[in-house]
Amino acid sequence: MKKLDGKSLDIVSENVEKLKELFPEIFEEGKIDFEKLQNELGKFIDKEQERYNFTWNGKQEAKKIAQTPSTGTLRPAPNESKNWDTTQNLYIEGDNLEVLKLLQKSYHKKVKMIYIDPPYNTGKDFVYKDNFKDNIKNYLEVTGQVDSEGNRLSTNSDTNGRYHSDWLSMMYPRLKLARNLLKDDGVIFISIDDNEVANLRKLCDEIFGEDNFVGNIIWQHSIQGKGYGGKLSIHHNHILVFSKNTDFELGMFKRTEEDNKNYSNPDNDPNGDWRTGDVRNALDRPNLKYNITTPSGNIIKHPDNGWRWSKETLNEKIKSGEIIFNEDETRIIRKIYLKNQEGRVPESIFDGKKFGTTRDGTTELKDLFNKPPFDTPKPTLLIRKIMELNCHENDFILDFFSGSATTAHAVMQLNAEDGGKRKYICVQIPEPTDEKSEAYKAGYKNICEIGKERIRRAGEKIIVDNPDKDLSNLDIGFKVFKLDSSNIKEWDSDFDNLEQNLLDATENIKEDRTSEDLLYEILLKYGLDLTLPIEEKIIDGKKVFIIGFGALVVCLDDNITTDIVEQIADLKEEYETEVMRVVFKDSSFKDAVVKTNAIQILKQHGIDEVVSV
Structure with a gap:
């Protein structure tokens, strides 16, 4: 019987x-x-x-970390979730480096858009630890704010000689792994300030390719003046945009009433509202310099650079009514019809009044919590506008620096607006809140508690705020998973003595783990979506999980008999599936004879893949 590999995708x-x-x-x-x-x-x-050559102290180690498989797992937390049985959204607590590794099989090339707002490396606001010998242990230590010797962790102070190097080493493996999750037409948006924008651009050039640089958006995060201290008053952040492949194109923004206010129909044109457009050429084009003769014989001289079109094309536009003359026939007027405007082309400057500011983000949190439990949150309007450019109604959106869960909030809002079914994956390390902060006083001991509560409240508020819409199918739920070490003892063992440990093991599942914990680890190792429908059946008192309408069958109970194996084999015919995989616990069978016979029984029913954990 084949043993299930306990590691995440081995990229190397x-x-x-x-x-x-x-x-x-x-x-x-x-x-x-x-x-x-x-x-x-x-x-x-x-x-x-x-x-x-773009390099820094620690780059080779950062590359190695990106390629090292994880032996961890994600444990389900239904009690902290909302609408566990039906939701397609994920909220994952844990070090995003390990989580990204664990998602490699299940979400490879499935994510349409990534938005991240990583720590800005101000020397104050991110905890970074450069000992990567055991990333799961590192995660547990970070959540406790102590290192392996019990010493308190420090921030990446700007007095540190490796100030930029540490930040780059933190970002490199995460971006490398994130790229693998993007669809071929996927795109990543990364918010950053002036401290690291130059280095981040070079880092992304290397990981995504220089040709896949889409642009640098300047977002006005603050409209109010910030005083003057001998330097510029900073009112902007950068949003670097990179695509997965060179054939990627951004879409357009939806048109608003403001965009359409200059369109009207003063001449009752059957084509509808229109506005005037330019008829001159921007460049000097001698071949487009010709005079126009009007219907009454007047001559209209060409502009200095020439017309926008050839003489033949312009005459066709006159015949169709797209080009008209003014009353005394001294100039021509071009009509641009509203019905032909699909959207508004995105520009590289995002005005705070149109795209929101951090003050707007704070106001949104006030509406949900009264006292905002999170500093300088991004506004949902900014994320919604970004999603408009490339996310269709069924796409996955990933945010692995989730913070206060603005991205999750924005996904629900946009789905409510257009009836879409976009799904989010939010990842956040449960970093403790400051004991002096409003969040801590309100009972939120870490950032994840803030994010989860925001999603709960925001989803309900969206429904209340839209009484005229049928939002019965709006997904306002989320499944919570938490990063932890594997449920399987062998996968945590000393690899130098692995063979002996395997021989000695009689019960290889950790005592504090449930069958559901193990089930989701199996889904990760098989590369299956964590939100797939899971049906439970009881066969002779044993719980059997049926995933993907019979594609995978998992039984993790003890004392499995030949009769139970026979009934599990019958499921293939019941679900009419061509391929069925069956997983048991290694110690599940009543005895060695049953274990041997189980393989033969399942093969007789056309089930060739039988795996134990």
């Missing part, structure tokens, strides 16, 4: 296999000859020491 192994398919001749005794690979790519190894 997958890449090596792809190289073997493309370039089998570069392998010698199972290892890559990189000089041969260079030759196959038509490149020669650059041995010059002086060349353009």
Whole structure:
């Protein structure tokens, strides 16, 4: 019986296999000859020491961390969730580095848009620990604000000699892993301030590719003056935008009443409302310099740079009525029809009055909590506008620096507006709140508690605020999962003595773990969506989980008999599925004979993949 692998997706192994398919001749005794690979790519190894290269102290370690599989899991927390059985949204508590690794199989190339608002490296507001020997342990230590020796963690102070290096080492593996989750037409938006925008641009050029740089949006986060202290009063942040592939194009913003206010129909044109447009060419085009003869014989001289169109095209526009003349036929007027305007092309400057400010974000939290439990939150309007540019009605949106859960709030708002079914995945480390803060006084001991409560309150408020809409199908729920070590003892064992540990193990599931804990770990290892419908059946007193309408069947109870195995095998015919995989606990079977017979019974029913954990 096959044993289920306890690690997350091994990115390195997958890449090596792809190289073997493309370039089998570069392998010698199972290892890559990189000089041969260079030759196959038509490149020669650059041995010059002086060349353009973006690097920092710790970069190689950051690369290694991105490639190291996780042996952790995500444990379900239904009691902290909302609408557990029906929701398609996820809220995950834990170090986002480990969580991103665990999502590699289940959400590979499924995310349409990523928005993140990472720590801005001011020297005050993010906890960073550069000991990556055990990231799950690191996460548990960070939540307790102490290191492995019990010493209090410090922030990334700007007096630290590795001030920029530490921040880049924190961001590199996370962005590397995040790229894998993007669909081929996916895009990432990253909020950042002036402290690291230059380094972040270079980092993203390397990870996403320079050709996939879409733009740098300047967002006016504050309209009010901030005084003067000998430097510029800063009113903006940057939002760097990168696509997964070069053939990506941003969409358009939905048109608003403000956008349409200049359109009217003074001449009762059957094509509807219109506004005037430019008829001159922006560049000097000698071949487009010709005079126009009006119906009454008047001559209209060409503008200095020429017309926008050829003479033939302009005459066609006159015939169709798109080009008309003024009353005395001394100039031409171009009509731009409202019905032909699909949307508004995005510009690189986001005005705070149109896209919201941090003050607007704070006001939104006041409406939900009375006293805002979170500083300088992003406004939902900003995130909604960004989603308008590339997110369709069924897309996944990921935010792995979730903070106060603005992204989740914005997804629900946009779905309420247009009837979409967009789904979010929010990830946040449960960083403790300051004991002097309003959040702590209100009972929120960590940031995750704030985020979850915001989603609960925001969803209900959206329904109350839209009594004229049928929002019965609006998904205002979320499933909570929490990062933890594996439910399986072997996967946490000393690997130097792994064989002996396996032989000695009689019960390999940790005592404090439930069958549901183990079930979701199995879903992660199989690469299945964590929100797939799960049906429970009781067969001779044993609980059987049926996932994906029979694609996967899991039984984690003890004392499994041959009769129970027979009934599980019958499920293949009941669900009429071509492929069914069955998973048992390694210690589930009544005895060794039943375990041996189980494989044969299932094979006779066309079930070839039988796995134990």
